[in-house]
Amino acid sequence: MPTTLRRRNRQELTLRKSFVEAMRDKLAFHRPHTRSISLLRPAADTRNAPSCDLHYITPPTFYSTPHSIRNLPVEVLLYVFILGSEEDPLLPLTVSHVCRFWHVLAVHAAPLWRRIVLGSHYTVWQESICRARACTLDIEFTSHEPLAFYEVQRYMHLVMPHIRRWRSLRIVFTNYYQPFLWNAALSECCTRSNHTQVPELEELCLVYRHNDDTKEFCLFSGRAPRLRRLVVDGIRLTWLPSLFQNLTHLDYTHHGLTNGCYAIQEISNLLRVSSRLKQLGILFPYKQHRARPPSLEDYCPSALYLPMLEQLHLRVETKSIPIELLVLASLLNTPGLVELKMIDVGCQRQPFPNVNKFWKQYSISPSVRVLYLQDGWNEKKTVVYVTGLGTLEWLVLGHGRSETVRWFCK
Structure with a gap:
């Protein structure tokens, strides 16, 4: 009489790690080809945009949740990220944690990491400098709370090795008074050396209304050929033609260290140097001036x-x-x-x-x-x-x- 063979203990099907990896490679090899979209750079920065390690980024063929943003081309999506990073410096980190594709796109887009905001997030902006690669940098240092002299100097010392890559520099101190802040922030920028020149600088913003230092600051070894926009408030600068003759936008707030005919003469001299201006404020x-302002009755500029x-x-x-x-x-x-x-x-x-x-x-x-x-x-x-x-x-x-x-x- 035939007998029926039965399995006493039911065993679960298990796959070894080597078998799983082999199957994964097999499926990846036979995956249907999708259209690869090259990572384009913003048109405003085609001259300084570095080459990416990943030349082609392929969007995934499927998503777990459908959304209309999945239909955007890679170029448009990247441009949206760059515009958002101008408003929020932490946006590159945010979008890189959304999904794997966005992470790859964000990490390999150097212009997305060019904005360097100095402050308490030291590891954040230090990593941003690394991911920006050879791209030009936008340095921003804004403080609404009192900072000591050595703190300001330490922050600026950490970005000085990259001074030749600066595209813009913005330093704003508001709502408090501390002595020697401009000395701490700009002392290394005033040395006469080829290492302090800024061949790529286009915008400069220096604001500290409570400054009482009468010293003139001669910046960047007296040379900034691409500088076009300047905002000045509370600082006295040496107005050299090699620095400011190509300005097109100037927002000038007088430092208040001179008044009367001396102030008019000072501003007249700088406007003669920057005679190519298109916008002037x-x-x-x-x-409160300690000395009485000189009379303007006999002054004929x-x-x-x-x-x-x-x-x-x-x-x-x-x-x-x-x-x-x-x-x-x-x-x-x-x-x-x-x-x-x-x-x-x-x-x-x-x-x-x-x-x-x-x-x-x-x-x-x-x-x-x-x-x-x-x-x-x-x-x-x-x-x-x-x-x-x-x-x-x-x-x-x-x-x-x-x-x-x-x-x-x-």
Whole structure:
């Protein structure tokens, strides 16, 4: 009689590690070919963009969860990441932890890691410098809390070896006073050496309103051929043609260490050097001067010719228009000016007491098409005067941070 053989103990099917790896390689070899998309770089940085180790990034053929963002090309997705990193310095780390494909894309995109924010996250920005490879760097050092002299110097010392790769430098100290901060931040940038030159620097921002150091700082061995944008507040710079003659955008806040005719003479000299400006902003901040300002009655400065200037922003944060700004504005010769903005930083309710005197000395260029008057600049006689200009197209009257009235003059 035949018997039925039965298994007493049921055994689970187990695969060895070598067998699993062999099957994985076999399946990967026969995987259908997908279209490889090359990793393009942003058009604004094609000159300095380094070559990536991974020349082609292939998006996965399937995802566990469908989403419309999966349909974006790699180039568009990478460009979105780069735009987001300009607002949030930690965004590259965030997107690299979303999925494996985003991680590969983020790690091998050097322009995504170019923004270096100095601060407490030492390991973060140190890793960013490594992942940026040979790409130019945007150095940012902003502090709203008091920092000691040695702390500022230590942060700047760590990024100084990469100074020839700097594309922009932004140093902002606000809401507190500490002595010798500019010495700590810029001492190594003021040495005369080829190692302190910045051949790739395009933007520079130096802001520290509470500075009381009267020393002039000569930066980057006196050479920055690509520098186009400059924001200065609370620092005295040596205005050399090799540094600032190619500027197109200047936001200048006077350091307050000089006043009267000395301040006007100083600003006149720097505007003659930077005569190629297209946008200019000027502000004389409120500061208590120890010495009485020199008289301007016998002071006869020469006119300032800015043929390429298109936008002029005159800002006032005091209760009246500073005499220095009044005299300086009367010297400006701007035949190509298109937009004129008169900004009241303090947003006071009453017009400036000397606003009519300002308009008697300052003549609006016939090329001006847009005029913006805010708060203290907004006076009835002024509005009547400017509306009579035949070439003016738009008159904007602002109150606070908003526009209240916009008139089309033609």
